[in-house]
Amino acid sequence: MNQVAIGNYSDIEEKRSRIVQINGIEISVFKLSSGEIRAIENRCPHKGGKLSEGIVSGHYVFCPLHDWKIDMNDGVVQAPDEGCVATYQVTVTENGELLLDLESATSDQSCEAS
Numbered sequence: 001m002n003q004v005a006i007g008n009y010s011d012i013e014e015k016r017s018r019i020v021q022i023n024g025i026e027i028s029v030f031k032l033s034s035g036e037i038r039a040i041e042n043r044c045p046h047k048g049g050k051l052s053e054g055i056v057s058g059h060y061v062f063c064p065l066h067d068w069k070i071d072m073n074d075g076v077v078q079a080p081d082e083g084c085v086a087t088y089q090v091t092v093t094e095n096g097e098l099l100l101d102l103e104s105a106t107s108d109q110s111c112e113a114s
Contacts, residue, residue: 003100004102005099006098007029008097016030016056018052025041027041030072033058034059040070046063046066046077047066075106087104088100088102
């Protein structure tokens, strides 16, 4: 695995996000109300809205520009809209460090096929 340290679990408030830049890609790291961590590309496929600024509900984030609903588990935009964003796996270590797995990234093609 190609993991990159991106901060600490306690750095992110519930239903909020942090932005990290890795290899020229802006990634939004969210803490869900369940306490789970999700990481997705910080760009809505519709008009490029910053998903980090969106509203979080369950495991969905709503784009702040046009309210597109995106599932943070797989990156798929919910109907009636279409599209997807890349998602990344994040591991929380025993000491709370967040490790983002670069090799786990879904691509736009792979998430559209699901």
